[in-house]
Amino acid sequence: MHPTPEKVTLITGASRGIGRAIAERLAQDGFAVVVNYAKSADQAQALVQRLTQQGGRALAVQGDVSRQADVITLFERAVAEFGRLDVLVNNAGIGAFGVPLENITDTHYDALFNTNVRGLIYASQAASQHFGDSGGHIINLSSVVGNRPAPYSAVYAATKAAVDSLTKSFAAELGPRRIRVNAVAPSLTETDGTAGMPAAFREHITQTTALGRLGTAPDIAGVVALLASPATGLMARFCTPMGACGGNPCSFHRQLVFQPIGSSAQAAEAHRRLDSRQTTGKPVFLP
Numbered sequence: 001m002h003p004t005p006e007k008v009t010l011i012t013g014a015s016r017g018i019g020r021a022i023a024e025r026l027a028q029d030g031f032a033v034v035v036n037y038a039k040s041a042d043q044a045q046a047l048v049q050r051l052t053q054q055g056g057r058a059l060a061v062q063g064d065v066s067r068q069a070d071v072i073t074l075f076e077r078a079v080a081e082f083g084r085l086d087v088l089v090n091n092a093g094i095g096a097f098g099v100p101l102e103n104i105t106d107t108h109y110d111a112l113f114n115t116n117v118r119g120l121i122y123a124s125q126a127a128s129q130h131f132g133d134s135g136g137h138i139i140n141l142s143s144v145v146g147n148r149p150a151p152y153s154a155v156y157a158a159t160k161a162a163v164d165s166l167t168k169s170f171a172a173e174l175g176p177r178r179i180r181v182n183a184v185a186p187s188l189t190e191t192d193g194t195a196g197m198p199a200a201f202r203e204h205i206t207q208t209t210a211l212g213r214l215g216t217a218p219d220i221a222g223v224v225a226l227l228a229s230p231a232t233g234l235m236a237r238f239c240t241p242m243g244a245c246g247g248n249p250c251s252f253h254r255q256l257v258f259q260p261i262g263s264s265a266q267a268a269e270a271h272r273r274l275d276s277r278q279t280t281g282k283p284v285f286l287p
């Protein structure tokens with residue numbers, strides 16, 4: 001029987017990308033880590049194995065955050081294994097870009113809101129029930145688009161605006177129980193989820209950053225670790241933007257289209273023009 005660890009974190013969607021980097025970073029900081037995943041069992045198990053070999057404690061638990069029964073079981077397993085919970089990172093999320101208004105369907109809306117918003121609410125409810133008397137910490141993954149929405153990603157941006165709003169509401173509500181709630185709002189960050197984005201868009205975002213580079217998952221994990229530490233003990237109801245700091249995303253988005261969801265002849269033509277822009281350097285305007 002292992003002793004109860006001093007601090008325990010549960011990270012939703014930790015099999016890949018930013019979530020995995022957060023798991024690695026918080027394990028380095030001495031947390032026992034619950035690695036939640038939806039589909040990527042092999043990657044989640046490999047991460048747990050690596051963290052354990054490095055001397056940490058970790059557990060992979062499958063669960064779709066958009067399903068309340070899964071979330072309840074996820075937290076019960078976490079507390080049964082480690083005996084406590086201190087930090088929830090609401091990282092699981094789906095991004096969708098290149099979706100014009102006319103292509104927004106019920107399926108698209110439900111997929112994004114069910115995972116990015118409903119899942120965050122379910123997990124926050126469960127965590128607030130499992131935090132002890134000394135409180136806890138909820139850290140939400142928002143996005144810069146929550147505050148600066150752009151064309152062709154309306155529903156995704158709306159989910160992240162909802163995340164920002166929920167962060168503030170829950171912070172005010174849970175503060176008296178010493179539960180701090182904060183958010184991190186990355187700009188474009190190199191992960192599987194953003195690998196397919198057009199080179200011209202990546203270059204544009206790079207140009208809007210102060211440091212002249214895109215974010216990496218460890219960059220985001222470092223800020224999450226800071227928010228989870230006593231160093232930020234007075235911070236609550238706070239959203240940390242990271243990355244792009246300038247530019248005019250609206251005008252640029254109107255000239256570009258991302259990989260469309262639900263292909264159409266118009267989107268294919270826009271892509272052809274985008275390709276041509278990348279080779280000729282001339283701006284492209286969508287029909």
Ligand code: NDP
Nearest residue numbers: 013015016017018038039040065092093143188189191193
């Ligand atoms: P990835 O697509 O690389 O990884 C997503 C992770 O979320 C995977 O581990 C996936 O698990 C998990 N996941 C997806 N749906 C569910 C679900 N219903 N239940 C449980 N787990 C789920 O994403 P990123 O790392 O790029 O993004 C992580 C977070 O950061 C998201 O909330 C995203 O919106 C936000 N963000 C990302 C930015 C970026 O540029 N990358 C910028 C701003 C915000 P599995 O593989 O098992 O399906």
